[in-house]
Ligand code: FES
């Protein structure tokens with residue numbers, strides 16, 4: 001099968017890679033570049049575990065081919081915070097016990113983090129709508145909504 | 159099931175035990191650094207794709223693998239004959255025997271027939287996942303199609319196609335529990351009877367992480383390493399050894415890294431992980447397999463699938479006299495590991511619920527069908543049983559014109575009657591049922607809510623209040639009793655508590671986490687018992703080479719059985735440390751007191767030694783009591799005296815839109831009693847997740863097959879896993895009734911809320927529909943179901 005040379009800037013680092021036209025962005029991230037934070041939970045773009053930020057928008061990385069995003073800037077969960085310097089959202093997730101198995105968490109964080117960039121004081125309904133495309137089977141969402149609400153409050157106070 | 163004297167020690171709730179501390183496991187997960195099975199790559203790794211049957215029931219006439227084999231990057235293609243010819247045992251065993259059980263052989267790949275859509279027929283190994291998937295399409299299987307049968311009632315009727323040679327009536331077992339004569343008498347003697355016929359549909363567990371395995375066989379050492387999405391690595395090691403692969407157990411290392419949810423689905427020994435290992439053994443190369451979501455829908459064991467006729471005999475004052483239940487339980491095409499235990503002992507034994515019921519009889523017909531195997535899914539058996547008794551309580555209340563809470567209150571087992579022996583063969587450990595129920599009712603202000611319901615009805619608005627009382631039989635032990643009932647494995651748990659010479663502690667635990675937060679709760683238990691900081695405790699799970707023995711995580715057993723083992727191990731360590739302290743402080747052992755990690759001579763608190771300093775001394779070995787071995791660690795095997803019985807009351811308040819049948823959950827209140835609480839934050843998280851799955855079952859979820867046995871719900875957009883917008887905020891509270899049969903008084907909580915939520919929500923909907931004379935609606939109760947029920951009136 002024909003192969004294409006593309007480049008991707010992931011969490012600020014530029015990568016050159018060669019992919020087949022059918023290689024999904026999530027596959028390129030996980031298998032070619034070793035960013036295994038984004039997880040694969042479905043084959044129908046429903047679960048949201050693979051959510052990353054592409055040129056500033058939260059997208060499901062199983063729904064794009066790598067060749068389609070040649071030259072794009074991608075942010076994955078690995079680019080959010082780091083040990084000793086978590087983002088407010090990551091801190092709130094830990095404080096509110098918003099993750100159990102953690103498999104949905106990378107996608108959930110990317111969706112919520114992107115949502116919070118524009119939302120000022122979202123209601124719980126708005127938060128639930130914002131994460132509607134990210135499934136979590138462990139937490140029942142209550143604590144995730146708490147964490148996002150609390151993050152919004154903390155960001156609002158700044 | 160028996161009770162014995164208390165071995166409980168009062169925990170010091172001022173300490174770390176009982177504190178809602180943040181989880182130790184969160185940091186790597188929040189940073190995307192958690193390692194799940196699919197994140198593992200090994201040098202030279204190959205990829206497996208499994209060719210699956212697209213028929214529900216068919217004879218395999220021919221499998222042509224030549225085209226697939228000729229494809230680029232294909233390493234090998236194997237069929238069921240190849241596996242059989244390799245001489246391995248090739249049997250996926252059931253782990254629970256029942257009297258008269260029919261047990262057909264269940265192989266890694268089908269040979270003669272396929273018996274459900276998704277049965278594996280061939281395995282392709284290739285250099286890339288894409289090549290494996292492409293080549294799989296080039297395997298040509300010729301089938302002779304046979305008739306499908308998906309319903310457990312139809313399956314056992316006459317003239318229905320036979321699924322296994324070994325069973326001419328598709329019945330795997332015909333199980334009975336209780337006293338049929340006593341029940342007959344109670345029905346003749348009671349003032350009235352009420353009944354309900356109900357269906358509990360198939361549920362698909364839907365852990366967000368699909369099942370996966372990476373196998374690495376080393377030809378020169380003859381050892382297998384297998385990373386897999388496992389709830390019980392040691393059981394998997396045993397079943398791979400004795401059941402499928404025939405390698406000595408000590409040559410197999412099963413590692414469960416981070417596991418992305420399980421809910422039962424990752425307990426079982428499936429053909430897929432075994433064939434991954436077998437392929438690696440054939441090739442001498444690492445092999446990775448990961449299920450796609452639709453593959454998971456076809457192969458992860460489903461839950462429930464019951465059709466039940468249930469009757470209750472009651473007196474006019476609401477006193478229950480007897481309960482009679484007959485259930486057809488669908489088992490699917492093959493007997494899975496606990497597939498036989500779930501609809502028999504785990505189900506029939508909880509039919510007494512929270513109530514004093516003098517006579518109970520239950521018959522369960524376990525039926526083979528040409529569908530995905532059914533096994534334990536969160537709440538397994540207990541969820542089905544409690545659903546039946548709670549529905550019966552509601553229809554009985556209607557029959558008598560009593561308030562549903564009144565009939566419940568009247569029949570609750572009083573707090574002073576524990577240990578309570580039910581007519582369904584259990585001995586409940588402890589309970590204060592009324593306290594939990596009243597707490598839940600206070601939260602919703604029940605009386606006012608009933609008045610409000612009346613007012614709203616007059617305005618044409620339909621509010622419904624559903625109350626569900628539940629018990630859970632958790633822990634699945636003691637081993638001896640489980641064995642008498644047919645279990646083919648023990649119900650104990652094992653751990654090692656080990657100080658090192660610098661004073662930190664490693665706990666090696668035989669359970670295996672899938673998000674429950676064991677690392678944190680276990681550290682709390684050990685820290686409490688040893689008087690040290692949680693930060694000084696490291697918990698290791700999920701690796702059979704590091705942890706010598708274990709049984710795993712299912713049946714809400716981790717905190718009670720696993721935690722019980724750790725507490726006992728820590729106490730043994732503490733006692734050895736006490737003897738060292740006595741020796742070095744030149745006092746008698748009996749005079750040594752222990753507080754906050756410090757051993758001191760009674761009445762002379764300046765003569766003291768900290769347990770972490772003693773650990774150092776224990777490894778120096780220079781100055782130990784005579785005949786004492788150096789080191790400070792303990793291995794513990796804990797086999798509980800009884801199950802534990804978590805309980806509680808959940809209340810759902812719904813409103814129904816009479817125009818559309820849409821159901822809105824206005825409030826959801828959960829009051830759980832799981833005995834002593836190790837970490838309230840984690841308990842609450844378990845309750846939240848459990849409610850979500852129970853509401854999912856009540857309103858949204860359900861696997862559907864067409865008449866040819868094709869699964870209709872095979873994608874995430876066809877099977878309604880609840881989204882954030884489907885669920886309300888939850889209100890939780892707890893009461894604490896310690897279990898006297900557990901070293902730390904805990905009962906377990908993992909499944910409770912799932913057991914409670916489905917009956918609470920269904921009760922709320924039928925309560926709202928009382929003006930339409932609707933007694934019962936089957937799950938999932940969709941707006942359409944509701945709308946039709948209202949229209950029929
Ligand atoms: S893996 Fe992309 S949405 Fe599920």
Ligand code: FES
Pocket residue numbers: 098099100101102103104105135136137138139366418419673
């Ligand atoms: S925490 Fe397990 S799926 Fe969300």
